[in-house]
Amino acid sequence: MGMTDRLRLGLIGYGYWGPNLARNFHQLPEAALVACADMDAGRLNEVGRLYPSLKQLATDARALIENPTLDALVIATPARTHFALVKQALEAGKHVLVEKPLAMSSGEARTLIECAREQRRVLMVGHTFEYNPAVWKIRELIQEGALGKLYYFYSNRVNLGRVQTDVNALWSIAPHDISILLYLMNQMPETVAARGVSYVSQGVEDVIFALLTFPENVNAHIHASWLDPSKTRQMTIVGSEKMVVYDDVDPEAKLKIYDKGVYRRGDAFGEFQLRVHSGDIYIPKIDLTEPLRYECAHFLECVRENKPPRTDGENGLRVVRVLEAAQASLHQNGATLPVA
Amino acid sequence: MGMTDRLRLGLIGYGYWGPNLARNFHQLPEAALVACADMDAGRLNEVGRLYPSLKQLATDARALIENPTLDALVIATPARTHFALVKQALEAGKHVLVEKPLAMSSGEARTLIECAREQRRVLMVGHTFEYNPAVWKIRELIQEGALGKLYYFYSNRVNLGRVQTDVNALWSIAPHDISILLYLMNQMPETVAARGVSYVSQGVEDVIFALLTFPENVNAHIHASWLDPSKTRQMTIVGSEKMVVYDDVDPEAKLKIYDKGVYRRGDAFGEFQLRVHSGDIYIPKIDLTEPLRYECAHFLECVRENKPPRTDGENGLRVVRVLEAAQASLHQNGATLPVA
Amino acid sequence: MGMTDRLRLGLIGYGYWGPNLARNFHQLPEAALVACADMDAGRLNEVGRLYPSLKQLATDARALIENPTLDALVIATPARTHFALVKQALEAGKHVLVEKPLAMSSGEARTLIECAREQRRVLMVGHTFEYNPAVWKIRELIQEGALGKLYYFYSNRVNLGRVQTDVNALWSIAPHDISILLYLMNQMPETVAARGVSYVSQGVEDVIFALLTFPENVNAHIHASWLDPSKTRQMTIVGSEKMVVYDDVDPEAKLKIYDKGVYRRGDAFGEFQLRVHSGDIYIPKIDLTEPLRYECAHFLECVRENKPPRTDGENGLRVVRVLEAAQASLHQNGATLPVA
């Protein structure tokens, strides 16, 4: 593939996550990363040195948005800036990949979806776990019924360090869990209840606990925090026949599938009996390709073939709707609220 | 110590936990385990074979309560039977060690405390974690201020197998967490909010999530369940200066003390700055003596010296009050309720 | 089973391992533990208190050997005393279960085998890993060819604490590895080479490394030491098709079976190609019954039914022959020696 056939990309935001996007797009032969914007001149300098292919370095995102030679923009800026930047980019005719969350309200998200539709441009949200082979495997297990009747999920996504002062742990961390859960369940939760506590910065919850209730009494509990001694990205899925522990930071055993379960069974006399079984554990081999690479490749493919991404605007909107309901619950002291 | 000087004990209930009590009292030279009651003749047969010192084996607990040669009774029966058995035992003039929870309501618990006072008998509740050297060490760290400003606790106490059909996971599992938390905080929570879900038996919550709020914005989250692939007994304590992970099933590293923290500090210009530090980890050597042994020895000592146990009736009542408020919250869909 | 039908046992040695034997035989309804000897009066006192069924407590083993009412003796004394005690016990007409190693030389071991044959008594050696369900499972995998061509074993059996001053780590620790290896391979090694180093007591090797070579280029490396920070009991088995890690101290994953391997394969053109595969991991459920319980029950069964134990004198002799060759190699600076 010649240089001229490659999609010309600009990256807006080279902070925490931007370097990962830059690295992945740089490695993909289908893309040419030719422009980058960041408000910090030091960061710009750094990215320019690492990627000599960058022709345009700007401290103002507008410079990239207005550059007519760019096909697509990748936006990795703070959450509160997503709406305005994505809107401008789409209106300037760019395809857009934006980091999660898509926007800070469902109203904003709908506006962006509408805008992408009008402009006939690809709008994709960086829900990276939907490009993770371990998550694919769990979905496969659920869909083929291997876990039996689904009981509940619980997720622990905590670590120390990335303390935010603008958005809380719900909007910063929990989008990952919500995106995974919607993907695995293939439906929306009926209700959400969430609680959070601020320790470091007043009004910004450092720790949140949320409970999502799906149809048929399937529940999912999320614990997200940036005040924790250890980096943990663990989700447990409990079914009546099998249980799965998904530990995203364990390279050898990302998934452990336990042949364990409890269920009630009616016997010949109309009585119910409890059956508990506990058997082998199975650790399937999981493709260890970086999920972000699949995500980036998928974006390029969607732009090239003009097809809707798996994590399109509608997908991003669904996550925002759950976040929005959870945020309302936070403000109402943990009330159980319907997902609008 | 001669046989005649030893405290003469009867054990009521030789089911799941009774064997541990029997084994520990048998190993303590100050006690003579001479009687046992269990409704199941097979269990009685078994205990009689293992402990030839048992002179009395009965399927009816009354036989032990009415045996005038017994000094004390150890009660390890289902939670709903505690109140009646403890009351009868105290009224018959026996000292009593009863498994947690003390009773199923604070009213019952108060009646038992009053009864013990009138009979001048020792009433002790088997809150075994208050006899656990790892828990002692955490209390020491908190009391000397080593953790800085306390932020929050979270506890995960789950496993597969002991599915109950009479009491829910709150009354069956969470008494451990509540007892540990009250001991560590040395005060009562102001409010409790709890949610639970039943999967296996209608009306009996298999999984519960509870949030306790203590004064000065210290919070504690409890996740208890008997539907889980792995046995987990883990509590994390997050402070502004240090963080502790207490893993009760890790023999080499029961406690990990992380020199990690985040806090805000005012600078000379009246501005606030975030400080994040992340340093060494320290694993203190913890006495691995079985906590139940300390508990049993403490009971014998209290009876002998006529002194109030550390986990006396009042202690047991405090745990029941928290359970009671949590149960009310469960019924009110997770409402935040004061601990009466 | 009445008291009178039960086998009457005496235990000689209530030091490190004796308590485990006492506990297990006490729990087995087919046995009556009625006598115990130990040179230390304090230990005797302790065992007498814990097991009121003991009718005879003696500081001299001869008292038990000469007690005509005992059917069998269980010997858990220091290795150097095994030969004399077992010999006397057999000559006194007792069945014998003796801890490993059977004796300190193959000559002694042969004498004991001969003695048992003449007296028509059961002689069993406590090679407890041959009663371990995890080891049974490995043997099954090997025998059904699931691992492909066997390449090599390596074992790490180390910990801190039980520093010996009479026998070295070879005779104290490595009998376990050797017993496991002979059982798994179902044949003797052709040669042994061993090296060891003394750090704490002159002339007593605290650390040993040994290499056993079996037919068809199967090798086994043993590292045994009592100078180590962590308790480790791990053996890895490497085959051309599958590999197994056996971690005896991991309760959840005693065996991990890796679908991994490397082999050479001839192709259609007479060329050889290297095939490397790396797939799933499988953790079979392993029966967690204490292996010593199976061992003790097997001894009782062999005495009762007058049949040769799985770990009979011949089995014990084979282990001693390997130890003997390894000890000779130690003295010859690691020379490769045939197993006589």
Next chain:
Amino acid sequence: MGMTDRLRLGLIGYGYWGPNLARNFHQLPEAALVACADMDAGRLNEVGRLYPSLKQLATDARALIENPTLDALVIATPARTHFALVKQALEAGKHVLVEKPLAMSSGEARTLIECAREQRRVLMVGHTFEYNPAVWKIRELIQEGALGKLYYFYSNRVNLGRVQTDVNALWSIAPHDISILLYLMNQMPETVAARGVSYVSQGVEDVIFALLTFPENVNAHIHASWLDPSKTRQMTIVGSEKMVVYDDVDPEAKLKIYDKGVYRRGDAFGEFQLRVHSGDIYIPKIDLTEPLRYECAHFLECVRENKPPRTDGENGLRVVRVLEAAQASLHQNGATLPVA
């Protein structure tokens, strides 16, 4: 730093390790990676795409050696090619960083040292663990005597996959262990004994066990293999006062320092007593910067400042001398041989 001030580097070999060198030098502002050679045109294509700064891509290393605009060459080719390539590069006036081992014999290594001296060029060997902060910390502990009397080291460096058919596991894997040991001990071993076994390719040992004996009865055992189910890079250091486990693949606890030990102490009566202690565990915070980055930066600094590298030719020679003696021992069936 302008482009013109930067050291102009060529990389020979873009196979397994080359990409890591390319990435690290690319990230260092003091270097300009301008040329790369690899016999595989596909690899050349790949590296050219990832690093547009590369002006010269060649399938023949000679092209780089003869390029007068290059200041230094980084050689990451198979071990058997090191000698010829390094010699040519030095003779062409290039500074050289070569992967371990420096050469396949001490004669060759000496020739290269001499050549570098004559040409007044920097010759550095990529013994990357000598740039590893965890290893620095262990050396610090040893040098300040914190471990007490050193007893022994043992190292397990195994994994599956990089099966070699030209050099054996001794020359391919063990150079790491030897380099670490010489660095930690700051002296040469007196003798070496090694055994190895070939399973996959005749005459190429896949598995090796080696024992190095240092003065004062300090020993070090090395187990290296590429036939193993798990990637392990673990070294244990046992002293009379403290013990250290160095696990290079554990991100949270690279070093565990155990306050454990055993030693003999003379008492007032001239008797010796064994003291065993077992206390806390301490996990120091270790700088997680990639050691290769420190290594690459060190090479640049040495070239710029014309100073001898820490892992200079003499250092590389010492490792080769140990390898050479171990190889001779392999051929003599594990004989104990002096390190010449």
